[in-house]
Amino acid sequence: MSSNPEKPSRGRPKTLKKAAVIDAAMQAYWQEGPTNVSLNEVCARAGVSKPSVYREFGNDDGLAAAVLEVYAETVLGQMLGIVQSDEDLGTKLSKIVSLAAADPLHDHGCLFVKMRAARDQLGPKTQAVIGQIDGMALVAFTKLFAQARTEGGWTSSLPADLAAAYTHAQIGLALDYRARGEDPRAILDLALSVLQPAKV
Amino acid sequence: MSSNPEKPSRGRPKTLKKAAVIDAAMQAYWQEGPTNVSLNEVCARAGVSKPSVYREFGNDDGLAAAVLEVYAETVLGQMLGIVQSDEDLGTKLSKIVSLAAADPLHDHGCLFVKMRAARDQLGPKTQAVIGQIDGMALVAFTKLFAQARTEGGWTSSLPADLAAAYTHAQIGLALDYRARGEDPRAILDLALSVLQPAKV
DNA sequence: ACATTTTAGTACCGAATGGTATTTTATTGT
DNA sequence: ACAATAAAATACCATTCGGTACTAAAATGT
Numbered sequence: 001m002s003s004n005p006e007k008p009s010r011g012r013p014k015t016l017k018k019a020a021v022i023d024a025a026m027q028a029y030w031q032e033g034p035t036n037v038s039l040n041e042v043c044a045r046a047g048v049s050k051p052s053v054y055r056e057f058g059n060d061d062g063l064a065a066a067v068l069e070v071y072a073e074t075v076l077g078q079m080l081g082i083v084q085s086d087e088d089l090g091t092k093l094s095k096i097v098s099l100a101a102a103d104p105l106h107d108h109g110c111l112f113v114k115m116r117a118a119r120d121q122l123g124p125k126t127q128a129v130i131g132q133i134d135g136m137a138l139v140a141f142t143k144l145f146a147q148a149r150t151e152g153g154w155t156s157s158l159p160a161d162l163a164a165a166y167t168h169a170q171i172g173l174a175l176d177y178r179a180r181g182e183d184p185r186a187i188l189d190l191a192l193s194v195l196q197p198a199k200v
Numbered sequence: 201m202s203s204n205p206e207k208p209s210r211g212r213p214k215t216l217k218k219a220a221v222i223d224a225a226m227q228a229y230w231q232e233g234p235t236n237v238s239l240n241e242v243c244a245r246a247g248v249s250k251p252s253v254y255r256e257f258g259n260d261d262g263l264a265a266a267v268l269e270v271y272a273e274t275v276l277g278q279m280l281g282i283v284q285s286d287e288d289l290g291t292k293l294s295k296i297v298s299l300a301a302a303d304p305l306h307d308h309g310c311l312f313v314k315m316r317a318a319r320d321q322l323g324p325k326t327q328a329v330i331g332q333i334d335g336m337a338l339v340a341f342t343k344l345f346a347q348a349r350t351e352g353g354w355t356s357s358l359p360a361d362l363a364a365a366y367t368h369a370q371i372g373l374a375l376d377y378r379a380r381g382e383d384p385r386a387i388l389d390l391a392l393s394v395l396q397p398a399k400v
Numbered sequence: 401a402c403a404t405t406t407t408a409g410t411a412c413c414g415a416a417t418g419g420t421a422t423t424t425t426a427t428t429g430t
Numbered sequence: 431a432c433a434a435t436a437a438a439a440t441a442c443c444a445t446t447c448g449g450t451a452c453t454a455a456a457a458t459g460t
Binding site for chain 4: 250
Protein backbone atom coordinates (compact mmCIF):
# COMPACT_ATOMS: atom_id res chain seq x y z
CA MET A 1 0.00 0.00 0.00
CA SER A 2 2.65 2.49 0.99
CA SER A 3 5.50 1.30 -1.22
CA ASN A 4 4.30 1.68 -4.76
CA PRO A 5 5.46 -1.13 -6.98
CA GLU A 6 4.32 1.01 -9.93
CA LYS A 7 7.29 2.83 -11.36
CA PRO A 8 6.27 6.41 -12.06
CA SER A 9 9.02 6.27 -14.66
CA ARG A 10 8.70 9.94 -15.40
CA GLY A 11 10.31 12.97 -13.76
CA ARG A 12 13.19 13.43 -11.38
CA PRO A 13 13.55 10.42 -9.09
CA LYS A 14 12.69 11.11 -5.50
CA THR A 15 15.60 11.08 -3.11
CA LEU A 16 13.82 12.23 0.03
CA LYS A 17 13.39 9.42 2.49
CA LYS A 18 10.21 9.93 4.44
CA ALA A 19 11.36 7.64 7.22
CA ALA A 20 14.56 9.63 7.72
CA VAL A 21 12.66 12.88 8.08
CA ILE A 22 10.23 11.30 10.51
CA ASP A 23 13.11 9.89 12.49
CA ALA A 24 14.96 13.18 12.68
CA ALA A 25 11.77 14.94 13.74
CA MET A 26 11.01 12.26 16.29
CA GLN A 27 14.39 12.54 17.96
CA ALA A 28 14.12 16.32 18.02
CA TYR A 29 10.56 16.37 19.36
CA TRP A 30 11.38 13.72 21.91
CA GLN A 31 14.45 15.40 23.31
CA GLU A 32 13.64 19.08 22.95
CA GLY A 33 9.90 18.84 23.39
CA PRO A 34 7.51 18.90 20.44
CA THR A 35 6.67 22.58 20.84
CA ASN A 36 10.30 23.65 20.99
CA VAL A 37 11.22 22.35 17.56
CA SER A 38 10.22 24.34 14.50
CA LEU A 39 9.69 22.93 11.08
CA ASN A 40 12.79 24.79 9.97
CA GLU A 41 14.73 23.02 12.66
CA VAL A 42 13.50 19.63 11.52
CA CYS A 43 14.50 20.44 7.93
CA ALA A 44 17.97 21.43 9.05
CA ARG A 45 18.42 18.29 11.15
CA ALA A 46 17.15 16.01 8.42
CA GLY A 47 19.18 17.83 5.78
CA VAL A 48 16.22 18.38 3.50
CA SER A 49 14.54 21.45 2.12
CA LYS A 50 11.35 22.89 3.48
CA PRO A 51 9.22 22.42 0.36
CA SER A 52 10.20 18.75 0.35
CA VAL A 53 8.74 18.35 3.81
CA TYR A 54 5.61 20.21 2.83
CA ARG A 55 5.23 18.11 -0.31
CA GLU A 56 5.49 14.96 1.77
CA PHE A 57 3.52 15.86 4.89
CA GLY A 58 1.32 18.78 3.91
CA ASN A 59 2.14 20.95 6.89
CA ASP A 60 3.67 20.84 10.35
CA ASP A 61 0.57 19.19 11.70
CA GLY A 62 0.90 16.39 9.16
CA LEU A 63 4.53 15.88 10.08
CA ALA A 64 3.79 15.75 13.80
CA ALA A 65 0.95 13.31 13.22
CA ALA A 66 3.17 11.08 11.09
CA VAL A 67 5.89 11.18 13.72
CA LEU A 68 3.45 10.25 16.44
CA GLU A 69 2.09 7.37 14.40
CA VAL A 70 5.56 5.93 13.94
CA TYR A 71 6.28 6.48 17.61
CA ALA A 72 3.13 4.61 18.49
CA GLU A 73 4.04 1.69 16.25
CA THR A 74 7.56 1.39 17.58
CA VAL A 75 7.92 2.61 21.15
CA LEU A 76 4.34 2.33 22.35
CA GLY A 77 4.15 -0.99 20.55
CA GLN A 78 6.50 -2.38 23.17
CA MET A 79 4.01 -1.49 25.88
CA LEU A 80 1.19 -3.05 23.93
CA GLY A 81 3.28 -6.15 23.37
CA ILE A 82 3.70 -6.60 27.09
CA VAL A 83 0.01 -6.04 27.77
CA GLN A 84 -0.98 -8.60 25.16
CA SER A 85 1.62 -11.18 26.11
CA ASP A 86 0.89 -14.51 27.73
CA GLU A 87 2.11 -13.77 31.23
CA ASP A 88 0.11 -13.23 34.36
CA LEU A 89 -1.20 -9.85 35.38
CA GLY A 90 1.42 -9.19 38.02
CA THR A 91 4.28 -9.90 35.64
CA LYS A 92 2.78 -7.72 32.94
CA LEU A 93 2.30 -4.79 35.28
CA SER A 94 5.78 -5.23 36.64
CA LYS A 95 7.28 -5.19 33.16
CA ILE A 96 5.29 -2.14 32.17
CA VAL A 97 6.39 -0.34 35.31
CA SER A 98 10.01 -1.15 34.59
CA LEU A 99 9.71 -0.02 31.01
CA ALA A 100 8.10 3.26 31.97
CA ALA A 101 9.91 4.05 35.19
CA ALA A 102 13.40 2.72 34.70
CA ASP A 103 14.19 1.81 31.09
CA PRO A 104 16.73 4.15 29.51
CA LEU A 105 14.46 4.25 26.48
CA HIS A 106 12.37 6.74 28.42
CA ASP A 107 15.22 8.74 29.84
CA HIS A 108 13.81 11.82 28.15
CA GLY A 109 10.26 10.84 28.95
CA CYS A 110 7.69 9.68 26.46
CA LEU A 111 7.01 11.58 23.25
CA PHE A 112 3.35 10.64 23.34
CA VAL A 113 2.95 11.96 26.88
CA LYS A 114 4.73 15.15 25.92
CA MET A 115 2.54 15.66 22.90
CA ARG A 116 -0.59 14.96 24.88
CA ALA A 117 0.48 17.51 27.48
CA ALA A 118 0.97 20.06 24.71
CA ARG A 119 -2.16 19.08 22.78
CA ASP A 120 -3.48 22.60 22.64
CA GLN A 121 -0.42 23.72 20.72
CA LEU A 122 -0.67 20.98 18.12
CA GLY A 123 -2.79 20.70 15.00
CA PRO A 124 -6.03 18.78 14.52
CA LYS A 125 -4.45 15.77 12.81
CA THR A 126 -1.99 15.30 15.62
CA GLN A 127 -4.70 15.78 18.20
CA ALA A 128 -6.73 13.10 16.48
CA VAL A 129 -3.83 10.66 16.62
CA ILE A 130 -3.37 11.46 20.30
CA GLY A 131 -7.01 10.64 20.89
CA GLN A 132 -6.70 7.37 18.99
CA ILE A 133 -3.68 6.29 20.97
CA ASP A 134 -5.38 7.17 24.24
CA GLY A 135 -8.38 5.14 23.18
CA MET A 136 -6.32 2.15 22.12
CA ALA A 137 -4.39 2.18 25.36
CA LEU A 138 -7.60 2.31 27.35
CA VAL A 139 -9.07 -0.59 25.40
CA ALA A 140 -5.92 -2.64 25.81
CA PHE A 141 -5.76 -2.05 29.56
CA THR A 142 -9.44 -2.76 29.96
CA LYS A 143 -9.06 -6.06 28.16
CA LEU A 144 -6.06 -6.81 30.30
CA PHE A 145 -7.98 -6.46 33.54
CA ALA A 146 -11.18 -8.03 32.25
CA GLN A 147 -9.30 -11.05 30.99
CA ALA A 148 -7.26 -11.37 34.16
CA ARG A 149 -10.48 -11.34 36.12
CA THR A 150 -12.19 -14.07 34.12
CA GLU A 151 -9.04 -16.15 34.35
CA GLY A 152 -8.91 -15.70 38.10
CA GLY A 153 -5.71 -13.73 38.05
CA TRP A 154 -7.36 -10.60 39.38
CA THR A 155 -9.72 -10.72 42.31
CA SER A 156 -10.18 -7.01 42.90
CA SER A 157 -13.70 -5.66 42.93
CA LEU A 158 -12.74 -2.64 40.87
CA PRO A 159 -14.44 -2.18 37.50
CA ALA A 160 -12.02 -3.15 34.75
CA ASP A 161 -12.43 0.14 32.92
CA LEU A 162 -11.63 2.12 36.05
CA ALA A 163 -8.55 0.03 36.68
CA ALA A 164 -7.57 0.63 33.07
CA ALA A 165 -8.05 4.39 33.18
CA TYR A 166 -6.22 4.47 36.49
CA THR A 167 -3.26 2.46 35.24
CA HIS A 168 -3.09 4.53 32.08
CA ALA A 169 -3.07 7.73 34.11
CA GLN A 170 -0.41 6.52 36.51
CA ILE A 171 1.89 5.34 33.74
CA GLY A 172 1.53 8.71 32.08
CA LEU A 173 2.30 10.45 35.34
CA ALA A 174 5.43 8.38 35.80
CA LEU A 175 6.61 9.16 32.28
CA ASP A 176 6.06 12.82 33.00
CA TYR A 177 8.28 12.54 36.05
CA ARG A 178 10.96 10.88 33.99
CA ALA A 179 10.90 13.73 31.53
CA ARG A 180 11.78 16.02 34.45
CA GLY A 181 14.62 13.76 35.49
CA GLU A 182 12.88 12.55 38.63
CA ASP A 183 12.55 8.92 39.63
CA PRO A 184 8.85 8.00 39.62
CA ARG A 185 9.33 4.47 40.89
CA ALA A 186 8.21 4.91 44.50
CA ILE A 187 5.13 6.89 43.52
CA LEU A 188 4.20 4.54 40.70
CA ASP A 189 4.61 1.45 42.84
CA LEU A 190 2.47 3.01 45.53
CA ALA A 191 -0.19 4.01 43.02
CA LEU A 192 -0.43 0.60 41.41
CA SER A 193 -0.42 -1.21 44.72
CA VAL A 194 -4.09 -0.39 44.98
CA LEU A 195 -4.82 -2.70 42.06
CA GLN A 196 -3.67 -5.80 43.87
CA PRO A 197 -6.36 -7.25 46.09
CA ALA A 198 -3.96 -8.37 48.76
CA LYS A 199 -0.28 -8.68 49.44
CA VAL A 200 1.28 -11.69 47.72
CA MET B 201 6.66 47.75 51.30
CA SER B 202 4.80 47.59 48.03
CA SER B 203 2.60 50.70 48.39
CA ASN B 204 4.96 53.62 48.71
CA PRO B 205 3.78 56.21 51.19
CA GLU B 206 6.45 58.51 49.74
CA LYS B 207 4.86 60.91 47.26
CA PRO B 208 7.12 61.12 44.26
CA SER B 209 5.58 64.53 43.76
CA ARG B 210 7.30 64.91 40.46
CA GLY B 211 6.43 63.67 36.97
CA ARG B 212 3.27 62.37 35.34
CA PRO B 213 1.19 60.39 37.81
CA LYS B 214 1.03 56.69 37.11
CA THR B 215 -2.31 55.36 35.95
CA LEU B 216 -1.33 51.80 35.18
CA LYS B 217 -2.62 49.41 37.78
CA LYS B 218 -0.25 46.51 38.19
CA ALA B 219 -2.91 44.34 39.74
CA ALA B 220 -5.25 44.85 36.81
CA VAL B 221 -2.60 43.78 34.33
CA ILE B 222 -1.75 40.73 36.42
CA ASP B 223 -5.40 39.85 36.67
CA ALA B 224 -5.99 40.15 32.94
CA ALA B 225 -2.91 38.06 32.24
CA MET B 226 -3.93 35.48 34.83
CA GLN B 227 -7.36 35.01 33.32
CA ALA B 228 -5.89 34.73 29.85
CA TYR B 229 -3.14 32.30 30.87
CA TRP B 230 -5.56 30.25 32.89
CA GLN B 231 -8.17 29.87 30.21
CA GLU B 232 -6.11 29.80 27.03
CA GLY B 233 -3.01 28.19 28.44
CA PRO B 234 0.08 30.20 29.39
CA THR B 235 1.91 29.43 26.16
CA ASN B 236 -1.02 30.41 23.96
CA VAL B 237 -1.16 34.00 25.16
CA SER B 238 1.37 36.50 23.85
CA LEU B 239 2.44 39.61 25.64
CA ASN B 240 0.69 41.61 22.94
CA GLU B 241 -2.50 39.75 23.76
CA VAL B 242 -2.18 40.57 27.44
CA CYS B 243 -1.66 44.24 26.64
CA ALA B 244 -4.75 44.27 24.45
CA ARG B 245 -6.87 42.55 27.11
CA ALA B 246 -5.65 44.80 29.88
CA GLY B 247 -5.99 47.88 27.70
CA VAL B 248 -2.46 49.07 28.33
CA SER B 249 0.51 49.74 26.11
CA LYS B 250 3.36 47.35 25.69
CA PRO B 251 6.08 49.62 27.08
CA SER B 252 4.01 50.07 30.22
CA VAL B 253 4.06 46.36 30.80
CA TYR B 254 7.78 46.18 30.16
CA ARG B 255 8.42 49.11 32.50
CA GLU B 256 6.46 47.35 35.22
CA PHE B 257 7.51 43.72 34.77
CA GLY B 258 10.75 43.82 32.84
CA ASN B 259 9.81 41.21 30.27
CA ASP B 260 7.33 38.45 29.59
CA ASP B 261 9.09 36.21 32.07
CA GLY B 262 8.67 38.81 34.79
CA LEU B 263 4.98 39.14 34.00
CA ALA B 264 4.42 35.40 34.07
CA ALA B 265 6.31 35.09 37.35
CA ALA B 266 4.28 37.91 38.90
CA VAL B 267 1.07 36.30 37.71
CA LEU B 268 2.06 32.97 39.17
CA GLU B 269 2.95 34.54 42.49
CA VAL B 270 -0.45 36.16 42.75
CA TYR B 271 -2.08 32.91 41.71
CA ALA B 272 -0.18 31.11 44.44
CA GLU B 273 -1.24 33.63 47.07
CA THR B 274 -4.89 33.53 46.11
CA VAL B 275 -5.92 30.23 44.57
CA LEU B 276 -3.22 27.94 45.91
CA GLY B 277 -3.58 29.70 49.25
CA GLN B 278 -6.95 28.03 49.59
CA MET B 279 -5.28 24.63 49.34
CA LEU B 280 -2.68 25.61 51.87
CA GLY B 281 -5.39 26.92 54.18
CA ILE B 282 -7.09 23.56 54.18
CA VAL B 283 -3.84 21.70 54.78
CA GLN B 284 -2.97 23.93 57.72
CA SER B 285 -6.44 23.97 59.26
CA ASP B 286 -7.38 22.30 62.49
CA GLU B 287 -9.35 19.37 61.14
CA ASP B 288 -8.38 15.73 61.03
CA LEU B 289 -6.42 14.23 58.16
CA GLY B 290 -9.40 12.56 56.50
CA THR B 291 -11.39 15.77 56.45
CA LYS B 292 -8.49 17.77 55.08
CA LEU B 293 -7.84 15.30 52.30
CA SER B 294 -11.53 15.16 51.48
CA LYS B 295 -11.74 18.93 51.23
CA ILE B 296 -8.66 19.11 49.06
CA VAL B 297 -10.03 16.46 46.77
CA SER B 298 -13.29 18.33 46.43
CA LEU B 299 -11.51 21.60 45.73
CA ALA B 300 -9.30 20.03 43.08
CA ALA B 301 -11.68 17.55 41.50
CA ALA B 302 -15.07 19.20 41.68
CA ASP B 303 -14.91 22.89 42.55
CA PRO B 304 -15.90 25.15 39.64
CA LEU B 305 -12.88 27.26 40.51
CA HIS B 306 -10.83 24.66 38.68
CA ASP B 307 -13.16 24.17 35.75
CA HIS B 308 -10.34 25.21 33.45
CA GLY B 309 -7.77 23.32 35.45
CA CYS B 310 -5.06 24.90 37.57
CA LEU B 311 -2.82 27.63 36.25
CA PHE B 312 0.11 26.39 38.29
CA VAL B 313 -0.23 22.88 36.92
CA LYS B 314 -0.47 24.25 33.40
CA MET B 315 2.61 26.37 33.87
CA ARG B 316 4.54 23.50 35.38
CA ALA B 317 3.60 21.31 32.44
CA ALA B 318 4.89 23.99 30.08
CA ARG B 319 7.98 24.83 32.17
CA ASP B 320 10.35 24.42 29.28
CA GLN B 321 8.61 27.20 27.40
CA LEU B 322 8.76 29.66 30.27
CA GLY B 323 11.53 31.94 31.47
CA PRO B 324 13.94 31.41 34.37
CA LYS B 325 12.06 33.63 36.83
CA THR B 326 8.83 31.80 36.25
CA GLN B 327 10.58 28.46 36.47
CA ALA B 328 12.05 29.51 39.78
CA VAL B 329 8.61 30.41 41.13
CA ILE B 330 7.30 27.06 39.93
CA GLY B 331 10.06 25.35 41.83
CA GLN B 332 9.33 27.34 44.97
CA ILE B 333 5.65 26.50 44.86
CA ASP B 334 6.43 22.83 44.32
CA GLY B 335 8.76 22.91 47.28
CA MET B 336 6.28 24.68 49.52
CA ALA B 337 3.55 22.25 48.62
CA LEU B 338 5.80 19.33 49.38
CA VAL B 339 6.78 20.78 52.73
CA ALA B 340 3.17 21.49 53.61
CA PHE B 341 2.03 17.98 52.71
CA THR B 342 4.95 16.43 54.55
CA LYS B 343 4.09 18.37 57.69
CA LEU B 344 0.49 17.33 57.25
CA PHE B 345 1.30 13.64 57.30
CA ALA B 346 4.03 13.86 59.91
CA GLN B 347 1.78 15.78 62.25
CA ALA B 348 -1.16 13.46 61.65
CA ARG B 349 1.07 10.55 62.50
CA THR B 350 2.33 11.97 65.77
CA GLU B 351 -1.23 12.84 66.70
CA GLY B 352 -2.38 9.33 65.96
CA GLY B 353 -4.57 10.36 63.06
CA TRP B 354 -2.49 8.46 60.53
CA THR B 355 -1.35 4.94 61.19
CA SER B 356 0.08 4.10 57.79
CA SER B 357 3.64 2.88 57.65
CA LEU B 358 4.44 5.03 54.65
CA PRO B 359 7.19 7.64 55.02
CA ALA B 360 5.61 11.05 55.37
CA ASP B 361 7.62 12.56 52.54
CA LEU B 362 6.57 9.78 50.17
CA ALA B 363 2.94 10.27 51.11
CA ALA B 364 3.42 13.98 50.52
CA ALA B 365 5.05 13.59 47.11
CA TYR B 366 2.39 11.06 46.20
CA THR B 367 -0.50 13.27 47.23
CA HIS B 368 1.04 16.24 45.47
CA ALA B 369 1.42 14.21 42.29
CA GLN B 370 -2.12 12.87 42.38
CA ILE B 371 -3.67 16.27 42.97
CA GLY B 372 -1.71 17.60 40.03
CA LEU B 373 -2.85 14.71 37.90
CA ALA B 374 -6.46 15.36 38.82
CA LEU B 375 -6.14 19.05 37.97
CA ASP B 376 -4.67 18.04 34.64
CA TYR B 377 -7.71 15.92 33.94
CA ARG B 378 -9.99 18.79 34.81
CA ALA B 379 -8.21 21.00 32.31
CA ARG B 380 -9.14 18.44 29.66
CA GLY B 381 -12.75 18.47 30.78
CA GLU B 382 -12.61 14.98 32.27
CA ASP B 383 -13.82 14.05 35.73
CA PRO B 384 -10.85 12.89 37.80
CA ARG B 385 -12.85 11.97 40.87
CA ALA B 386 -12.85 8.18 40.54
CA ILE B 387 -9.16 8.03 39.74
CA LEU B 388 -8.20 10.48 42.46
CA ASP B 389 -10.26 8.69 45.10
CA LEU B 390 -8.70 5.41 44.11
CA ALA B 391 -5.23 6.87 44.21
CA LEU B 392 -5.60 8.43 47.62
CA SER B 393 -7.26 5.35 49.07
CA VAL B 394 -3.81 3.89 49.44
CA LEU B 395 -2.99 6.48 52.09
CA GLN B 396 -5.61 5.22 54.50
CA PRO B 397 -4.38 2.28 56.52
CA ALA B 398 -7.75 0.56 56.58
CA LYS B 399 -11.33 1.11 55.66
CA VAL B 400 -13.19 3.32 58.13
C1' DA C 401 6.24 80.97 32.40
C1' DC C 402 9.41 77.38 32.03
C1' DA C 403 12.50 73.68 32.98
C1' DT C 404 12.38 69.07 35.03
C1' DT C 405 10.77 64.69 35.87
C1' DT C 406 8.08 60.69 35.33
C1' DT C 407 4.76 58.02 32.84
C1' DA C 408 1.98 56.85 28.74
C1' DG C 409 1.58 55.59 23.98
C1' DT C 410 2.98 55.30 18.93
C1' DA C 411 5.70 53.44 15.90
C1' DC C 412 9.18 50.87 14.92
C1' DC C 413 12.98 46.81 14.80
C1' DG C 414 15.16 42.23 14.13
C1' DA C 415 14.35 37.49 14.43
C1' DA C 416 11.72 33.53 13.73
C1' DT C 417 7.77 31.11 12.14
C1' DG C 418 4.67 28.58 8.86
C1' DG C 419 4.01 28.49 4.18
C1' DT C 420 4.78 29.19 -1.07
C1' DA C 421 6.12 30.93 -5.85
C1' DT C 422 9.67 30.02 -8.72
C1' DT C 423 13.39 27.98 -10.72
C1' DT C 424 16.68 24.28 -11.36
C1' DT C 425 17.70 19.49 -11.92
C1' DA C 426 17.11 14.80 -13.14
C1' DT C 427 14.73 11.51 -15.35
C1' DT C 428 11.55 9.17 -19.25
C1' DG C 429 8.98 9.09 -23.64
C1' DT C 430 9.06 10.25 -28.43
C1' DA D 431 17.73 16.17 -29.62
C1' DC D 432 13.83 17.65 -27.30
C1' DA D 433 9.37 18.00 -25.01
C1' DA D 434 7.19 16.46 -20.82
C1' DT D 435 7.15 15.37 -16.12
C1' DA D 436 8.18 15.12 -11.35
C1' DA D 437 10.94 16.29 -7.56
C1' DA D 438 14.71 19.12 -5.77
C1' DA D 439 16.27 23.58 -3.56
C1' DT D 440 16.54 28.80 -3.45
C1' DA D 441 14.50 32.59 -2.36
C1' DC D 442 10.90 34.80 -0.94
C1' DC D 443 6.31 36.35 1.69
C1' DA D 444 3.13 37.76 5.44
C1' DT D 445 2.55 37.43 10.16
C1' DT D 446 3.69 37.35 14.78
C1' DC D 447 6.71 37.57 18.39
C1' DG D 448 9.48 39.89 22.19
C1' DG D 449 11.55 44.10 22.81
C1' DT D 450 12.73 49.27 22.31
C1' DA D 451 13.54 54.28 20.44
C1' DC D 452 11.19 58.00 20.49
C1' DT D 453 7.74 61.28 21.38
C1' DA D 454 3.60 63.16 23.77
C1' DA D 455 1.43 64.18 28.06
C1' DA D 456 0.81 65.31 32.91
C1' DA D 457 2.38 66.48 36.94
C1' DT D 458 5.82 69.48 40.29
C1' DG D 459 9.61 72.88 41.47
C1' DT D 460 11.53 77.29 40.73
